[in-house]
Amino acid sequence: MSNPNYQQVGPSLAADGSSIPIRAGRLGEQIISELHGRFYEQVYRGNVYGIGCGLTALSAATILLTASAQPIVGVWNPANSPVNLVILQAALRAALNNVTSVAPGDFIWAASIGNAALTAGLAPVNRKNMSSVGSQAKAFVLSTASLLTGLANNLALVDVADFNTASALLTTTVAAATPTPSVNGVHNFDGSFIVPPGGVLALLNTISSTTHSVAGRLMWEEVPL
Numbered sequence: 684m685s686n687p688n689y690q691q692v693g694p695s696l697a698a699d700g701s702s703i704p705i706r707a708g709r710l711g712e713q714i715i716s717e718l719h720g721r722f723y724e725q726v727y728r729g730n731v732y733g734i735g736c737g738l739t740a741l742s743a744a745t746i747l748l749t750a751s752a753q754p755i756v757g758v759w760n761p762a763n764s765p766v767n768l769v770i771l772q773a774a775l776r777a778a779l780n781n782v783t784s785v786a787p788g789d790f791i792w793a794a795s796i797g798n799a800a801l802t803a804g805l806a807p808v809n810r811k812n813m814s815s816v817g818s819q820a821k822a823f824v825l826s827t828a829s830l831l832t833g834l835a836n837n838l839a840l841v842d843v844a845d846f847n848t849a850s851a852l853l854t855t856t857v858a859a860a861t862p863t864p865s866v867n868g869v870h871n872f873d874g875s876f877i878v879p880p881g882g883v884l885a886l887l888n889t890i891s892s893t894t895h896s897v898a899g900r901l902m903w904e905e906v907p908l
Contacts (some may be wrong), residue, residue: 684767722771723811725904731771732807733902734758734822739818740780740886741787745825745888748793750834755790757823757831758807760878762799764767764819766905768878771871773886773901775846777878778865781894783856788890790846793838795883801833810902819905820878823885825897838885849895874904886888 690707697703706714726730736756744753745773760768775790804821808814824827831838846868857863878884886899 687704692818699705707845712849722839722902726810727807729811729817730906731902731904732818732820733810733900734805734807735900736824736898737826738776738896738898739826740847740894741825741888741892743891743893744830746788746891747887748838750831752793752831752834752838752885752887753825754823754831754885754887755827755897756899757829757883758800758824758878758901759801759804759821759831759883761801761819761821762797763882766881766907767818767880767882768820769904769906770876770878770884771902771904772843773870773874773899774868775870775886775897775899776867777849777895777897778847779857779863780850780896782859784850784854784894785892785897786850786853786855786890786894787839787848787888789892790844790848790886791840791889792842792844793885793887794841794878795834795836795838796879797881798833798835798882799881800835801831801883803830803832805829815878817905822901822904831885834883838883838887841884842876844868844886850906853890878903880908
């Protein structure tokens, strides 16, 4: 009979519903195999939501820290919400949209707390059933010109986003026939940032520019308090 205090080295061909020892390698390392993608469990439980922004030119409002800000993507957790918004992942695509462009500066995450009365925002999409119902949050995207109307406390920089710009030069001119591929990036929060009730999180750029266009998404899990 095997000792329950030891791990089992080698494969286990157990049938569904049976119990097996924890598997280990020959040096005692624990072996973990991934059955589904890392977000599958909470998506399947219906707890994961997101919002996406279609390719849209930046504006002067995408650098603001006030109620007039227009986030590239963002989310508000109402003050009476029974959940925390646990940020999982964000993505951004940036591209030049003019032969003469002004770089948009860094992409940043800005946040605010204590907000009870935002009046705008969109219904996020449930990542399990693709419906726009069930979320406690309101989302904001540049492609629908969503403003943070009713923001009680100005946003403040909380993190630099893991996204590059299509041009890091302050100004640049390219020939009309020059290929200018888009720049893509993913910021994996993996639960390392929480938007509590009353909190707002917004993706912004830092230099006013209309000559760059962006598309992006934001995804989070809603976890009961």
